[in-house]
Amino acid sequence: QQQVKQSPQSLIVQKGGISIINCAYENTAFDYFPWYQQFPGKGPALLIAIRPDVSEKKEGRFTISFNKSAKQFSLHIMDSQPGDSATYFCAASGVVRGSTLGRLYFGRGTQLTVWP
Amino acid sequence: EAQVTQNPRYLITVTGKKLTVTCSQNMNHEYMSWYRQDPGLGLRQIYYSMNVEVTDKGDVPEGYKVSRKEKRNFPLILESPSPNQTSLYFCASSYTNSPLHFGNGTRLTVT
Numbered sequence: 001q002q003q004v005k006q007s008p009q010s011l012i013v014q015k016g017g018i019s020i021i022n023c024a025y026e027n028t029a030f031d032y033f034p035w036y037q038q039f040p041g042k043g044p045a046l047l048i049a050i051r052p053d054v055s056e057k058k059e060g061r062f063t064i065s066f067n068k069s070a071k072q073f074s075l076h077i078m079d080s081q082p083g084d085s086a087t088y089f090c091a092a093s094g095v096v097r098g099s100t101l102g103r104l105y106f107g108r109g110t111q112l113t114v115w116p
Numbered sequence: 117e118a119q120v121t122q123n124p125r126y127l128i129t130v131t132g133k134k135l136t137v138t139c140s141q142n143m144n145h146e147y148m149s150w151y152r153q154d155p156g157l158g159l160r161q162i163y164y165s166m167n168v169e170v171t172d173k174g175d176v177p178e179g180y181k182v183s184r185k186e187k188r189n190f191p192l193i194l195e196s197p198s199p200n201q202t203s204l205y206f207c208a209s210s211y212t213n214s215p216l217h218f219g220n221g222t223r224l225t226v227t
Contacts, residue, residue: 041221043218045218104161
């Protein structure tokens, strides 16, 4: 069962535009929601993260919006740049039924291309 | 420099020939994990380890083994590789309840 659902699978945005990637989850025990950014030939790296006690977190051009009641969160990239072209993964962490340990569950990824 | 080091970066092998992918971290992290990345499927966890001698299965453990004899090392073992294990593999580590640090990946092809 997929714990975190991510969309779209791919996204093409013009330079200067806004990129929006959405994720949804079901398990209300999740308490940590990071986004990872991956460039070709590299491993994913933490970009920004949020906990469910806040509805928004902003770091530079990157913003996470979090809707606890809808169990959805999204990444917004303002003024998108060609250097932002990468694969983005959302994730959620918490204890899933049947497990005694908190684990990190990843969405399937979004390949973002920003055209100059 | 703080890092997670995987070796080799690229590996081509034949069905049934045992192989080991090494992973080492220099950050004294308790938690280590292996993922495989496949197009359209994202990152799927194979095995993880909470500390030395403490390992557990992730979501796709079949065909893989791991060991954690030292805190810094977490090798991934494929005793009898098959073509469906052709994938991009990542090792990651962290302190408990902290962000994961990933290695740069091992691209494995099994023919």
